[in-house]
Amino acid sequence: MCGIVGAVGHQQCSEMLLDSLKRLEYRGYDSSGIVTIHNNAIALRRAVGKLFNLDQELRAAPLAGEIGIGHTRWATHGGVTTENAHPHVAAGRVAIVHNGIIENHGMIRQRLQDAGHSFSSDTDSEVLAHLFVEAFDAGLDPAAAAVKVLAEIDGAYAFAALSLDHPDLLIVARNASPLALGIGDGACYIGSDAIALSHLTRRVIYLKDKDFAVVQPDGPQIFTADGTPANRESVIVSANPGLVDKGGYRHFMEKEIHEQPDAIAHSLAAMTDSDGRLTAQMDETKLAAINGIVMLAAGTSHYATQIARYWIESLAGVPVACEVASEYHYRQPATGPFSTALAISQSGESLDTLMAMRHAAACGMTTIGLVNVPDSTIAREADAVLPTRAGPEIGVASTKAFTAQLTVLLCFATALARAKGRLDEASANRIHKQIQALPGLVGKTLGLFDHIRPIAHQMAQAKSTLYLGRGALYPLALEGALKLKELSYIHAEGFASGEMKHGPIALIEDGLPVVALLAADHVMTKASSNLREASARGGRIILIAEERAAAEVDYADAVITVPDVDPLLAPLLLAVPAQILAYLTAVEKGTDVDQPRNLAKSVTVE
Numbered sequence: 001m002c003g004i005v006g007a008v009g010h011q012q013c014s015e016m017l018l019d020s021l022k023r024l025e026y027r028g029y030d031s032s033g034i035v036t037i038h039n040n041a042i043a044l045r046r047a048v049g050k051l052f053n054l055d056q057e058l059r060a061a062p063l064a065g066e067i068g069i070g071h072t073r074w075a076t077h078g079g080v081t082t083e084n085a086h087p088h089v090a091a092g093r094v095a096i097v098h099n100g101i102i103e104n105h106g107m108i109r110q111r112l113q114d115a116g117h118s119f120s121s122d123t124d125s126e127v128l129a130h131l132f133v134e135a136f137d138a139g140l141d142p143a144a145a146a147v148k149v150l151a152e153i154d155g156a157y158a159f160a161a162l163s164l165d166h167p168d169l170l171i172v173a174r175n176a177s178p179l180a181l182g183i184g185d186g187a188c189y190i191g192s193d194a195i196a197l198s199h200l201t202r203r204v205i206y207l208k209d210k211d212f213a214v215v216q217p218d219g220p221q222i223f224t225a226d227g228t229p230a231n232r233e234s235v236i237v238s239a240n241p242g243l244v245d246k247g248g249y250r251h252f253m254e255k256e257i258h259e260q261p262d263a264i265a266h267s268l269a270a271m272t273d274s275d276g277r278l279t280a281q282m283d284e285t286k287l288a289a290i291n292g293i294v295m296l297a298a299g300t301s302h303y304a305t306q307i308a309r310y311w312i313e314s315l316a317g318v319p320v321a322c323e324v325a326s327e328y329h330y331r332q333p334a335t336g337p338f339s340t341a342l343a344i345s346q347s348g349e350s351l352d353t354l355m356a357m358r359h360a361a362a363c364g365m366t367t368i369g370l371v372n373v374p375d376s377t378i379a380r381e382a383d384a385v386l387p388t389r390a391g392p393e394i395g396v397a398s399t400k401a402f403t404a405q406l407t408v409l410l411c412f413a414t415a416l417a418r419a420k421g422r423l424d425e426a427s428a429n430r431i432h433k434q435i436q437a438l439p440g441l442v443g444k445t446l447g448l449f450d451h452i453r454p455i456a457h458q459m460a461q462a463k464s465t466l467y468l469g470r471g472a473l474y475p476l477a478l479e480g481a482l483k484l485k486e487l488s489y490i491h492a493e494g495f496a497s498g499e500m501k502h503g504p505i506a507l508i509e510d511g512l513p514v515v516a517l518l519a520a521d522h523v524m525t526k527a528s529s530n531l532r533e534a535s536a537r538g539g540r541i542i543l544i545a546e547e548r549a550a551a552e553v554d555y556a557d558a559v560i561t562v563p564d565v566d567p568l569l570a571p572l573l574l575a576v577p578a579q580i581l582a583y584l585t586a587v588e589k590g591t592d593v594d595q596p597r598n599l600a601k602s603v604t605v606e
């Protein structure tokens with residue numbers, strides 16, 4: 001993770017760099033820093049904690065200079081301290097910022113220390129600064145120095161370096177971690193994504209893996225890792241709103257929960273063709289040829305794939321495997337049964353998901369990226385793109401992107417089933433009508449905040465909780481538990497309710513909160529029996545259910561209901577009260593809802 005920014009040729013660039021960093025704070029918020037060159041000296045400010053602290057530092061001691069780089073950190077190597085905050089400076093003349101992990105840093109550090117370099121941090125990144133010092137000491141020009149450095153490092157990186165040896169240019173490079181070059185008017189910029197640059201320019205060049213560039217005010221010179229000049233076209237990226245505000249809500253998460261009716265409606269519109277039919281954004285014959293899908297994702301997006309598996313298998317009869325992206329290619333999976341890989345990611349940048357998608361492509365599969373950020377790396381690399389139109393999601397915990405993903409996946413499943421001849425036009429239209437009703441139904445569930453508040457008040461006292469669901473509500477139980485633990489730091493585990501009797505039921509003791517998800521579907525009776533078993537052993541049942549399912553339950557301690565809906569759509573609707581419960585519990589506990597500890601929004605390390 002981490003966010004990096006840089007500028008060359010921009011008058012008094014430090015304030016602008018801070019603005020760019022604010023747009024990247026979703027990538028990490030352990031510490032931050034900016035370095036500039038002014039009066040032929042390196043000038044550095046760093047602060048532990050959120051960007052607000054760096055802002056204060058800069059107000060107390062402003063930085064001058066027309067060239068600079070900045071960083072917001074999500075710690076990987078080395079604790080959260082000022083010494084470990086980027087930028088890192090070596091020999092008082094080379095500064096670097098880095099996103100990623102230099103996997104062979106230990107060996108390089110040892111070699112450099114033996115050669116007399118002294119290090120001031122515990123990070124893997126600092127070796128980059130020393131490697132450039134070494135290269136410049138050897139008399140290499142910037143491009144030759146970059147070739148030498150890149151030849152020595154392994155791992156994922158996007159980095160930027162500046163040096164007193166060449167005070168009018170930045171050296172930048174990327175491999176697996178994202179990096180955008182922004183072309184301005186007499187100035188050039190760099191950022192981990194185009195959003196970081198959107199207040200400066202929309203003309204952007206994306207470097208390919210292992211490219212590097214020497215960036216000057218009049219433009220970048222781009223090279224492949226061996227120093228061969230490379231031509232990379234610039235693109236005009238879509239206008240984006242840049243910094244988004246909370247719109248009067250207390251937290252971004254609260255705002256984003258409320259934006260779900262719109263996120264669903266806009267995502268549905270993107271999946272509806274000009275004849276008003278659901279589409280998979282793909283040629284019908286190609287769609288009909290899909291014989292198996294492997295779905296690749298992480299975290300909440302992974303749970304969306306697990307729910308979608310129920311839809312795709314039951315509607316279209318196409319086999320689906322849901323893979324945790326970080327495990328996928330290292331396992332050397334048998335890929336024979338799958339023609340298609342569907343990579344699902346809000347950010348479109350999760351490195352685990354990107355690497356898994358690349359592996360699937362290398363195995364000959366057609367790749368589809370389902371992303372919320374249109375210019376993201378996954379969107380650029382996939383053979384086809386399915387968009388969610390949830391708008392920028394700022395809260396670290398995913399909410400509206402999740403329900404937008406589910407909307408798109410249900411549309412995809414329906415279009416696939418029709419293309420396969422498994423669903424007639426009338427049935428496809430019936431599902432379409434039900435999805436169209438979703439924004440209104442989700443709107444109704446937003447009225448549940450007051451009802452859930454006292455339940456959250458009690459939940460906030462808990463040390464541990466269980467979430468149970470059966471059928472398509474099992475993955476929703478996993479998602480509900482993830483939301484609660486990441487926001488409130490209360491231990492929460494999700495189980496398939498039918499699995500309880502095979503072991504986890506031993507966890508149940510008097511008063512343990514058990515969040516039970518129930519819909520009036522074909523497994524309701526069995527799921528309800530499982531919940532009764534938990535209740536009989538002292539579990540305090542917090543039922544989140546459709547009205548008609550709730551009416552069948554007489555053992556719940558608290559009941560949260562949503563309007564009745566076709567069982568197919570129940571996971572989408574029941575997701576909302578689960579989000580509200582996690583949100584309000586976190587508010588009760590006073591945790592940092594939008595930026596929970598140890599997390600970052602976009603995870604670009606493996």
Ligand code: F6R
Pocket residue numbers: 298299300301302344345346347348349350353396397398399482483486601602603
């Ligand atoms: C949890 C959450 C994460 C993300 C995961 C994947 O609330 O937001 O689990 O879902 O890091 O991120 P994307 O979807 O951007 O690939």
